Amino acid sequence: MFMVAILASAFAAKDAAAQDVPLISGGVGFFTNTTNSISGSSTSYQPHIEPLIAAPLGNSLLVESRAILLEEFSPNGNGQPGYNHSHFADLIYLQGDYIASAHLTVVAGSFLLPFNTYNDRLSPIWIGDLQDGPLIAGVGTMASGTGVGGMLSGSAASSSKYSISYNAWFSARSGNFYFNSERSSGGRVFLYLPEHGLEIGASYDRLLQGTQENFVGAHVWWEPRDTGFRLRSEYARDLHEQGYWIEGDYRTRAFGGFDSWVGRLEPVFRMQQFYRNDIRANNGALGVDTVRPDVGLDYNLPHNTRILFSYSRQASNSSAENDNIWETGIVYRFLFPTWKGKED
Numbered sequence: 001m002f003m004v005a006i007l008a009s010a011f012a013a014k015d016a017a018a019q020d021v022p023l024i025s026g027g028v029g030f031f032t033n034t035t036n037s038i039s040g041s042s043t044s045y046q047p048h049i050e051p052l053i054a055a056p057l058g059n060s061l062l063v064e065s066r067a068i069l070l071e072e073f074s075p076n077g078n079g080q081p082g083y084n085h086s087h088f089a090d091l092i093y094l095q096g097d098y099i100a101s102a103h104l105t106v107v108a109g110s111f112l113l114p115f116n117t118y119n120d121r122l123s124p125i126w127i128g129d130l131q132d133g134p135l136i137a138g139v140g141t142m143a144s145g146t147g148v149g150g151m152l153s154g155s156a157a158s159s160s161k162y163s164i165s166y167n168a169w170f171s172a173r174s175g176n177f178y179f180n181s182e183r184s185s186g187g188r189v190f191l192y193l194p195e196h197g198l199e200i201g202a203s204y205d206r207l208l209q210g211t212q213e214n215f216v217g218a219h220v221w222w223e224p225r226d227t228g229f230r231l232r233s234e235y236a237r238d239l240h241e242q243g244y245w246i247e248g249d250y251r252t253r254a255f256g257g258f259d260s261w262v263g264r265l266e267p268v269f270r271m272q273q274f275y276r277n278d279i280r281a282n283n284g285a286l287g288v289d290t291v292r293p294d295v296g297l298d299y300n301l302p303h304n305t306r307i308l309f310s311y312s313r314q315a316s317n318s319s320a321e322n323d324n325i326w327e328t329g330i331v332y333r334f335l336f337p338t339w340k341g342k343e344d
Helices: 002-014 118-122
Strands: 023-037 040-057 061-075 083-101 104-112 146-158 163-172 184-193 198-207 213-222 229-237 241-250 265-276 290-301 305-316 323-337
Touching: 083 146
Parallel strands: none
Antiparallel strands: 023 040, 023 323, 040 061, 061 083, 083 104, 104 146, 146 163, 163 184, 184 198, 198 213, 213 229, 229 241, 241 265, 265 290, 290 305, 305 323
């Protein structure tokens, strides 16, 4: 639903006359990753595209989906010349939304698990300020990050001073390649205070297959009005692991606004730590305690294009996993209707 709101508002600003027109959006990017570790240095290159479609069916129904197409080129190991090449294509999610009322939307299909905020709000390549996701991104979102089943979402209560929103879902077990999921249930609730630009939320997920376990999470977002500053943070925990990340970015209006060459600069800093509570590894998370500060500088070009640059130092209690990571990228965000809408 977060992505639908972004698409709808962006397109409405561009062409208010279009009605019930499917929108195609997404991002195209090219990224590099250079990792220096105790075993040497290597650089990989990734052309990347993530198309998204949101197709309204009347006034109450919406179908939305996002896919990923990724190529990766990396040097051959053992001093051999040339590059390895791999490719990956997948349907990230495919869901139908029924807008039952102002307080309830019913979702069915394959959907992003709304545990904390990164998975369903920040994972698209045209949104995140840093190329890599947080260390704890896999905690609470299971192995695939998606569920196959149903979800209820909406606003429980709202006024000019506050709003309380919720998500509640159930996911079945699915071994399908494109729609992979584990059996689980959970929910998220958050409070938003518009006058302060503050959002506080909590998440819960329970794995209902195999070794059943509970996941808990919390998030805080703060965007003070008229400042150009944003602060985002998450904490997640289960029986075997826990961690947090906190990220801040800033754009200044002091030299002609956000569209000046200075205002387009966006420094980013993220601090994150991961703790392993026992030796069992799961959820795609790290196997050892790890700390990683990320320092980035983004440049927001006109026409929805961004240049990303970042440096990270990933250190753990295993010297073999201490890395210096340099990353660069360029991302273009596209958005257009599939055909011309009806005139009012």
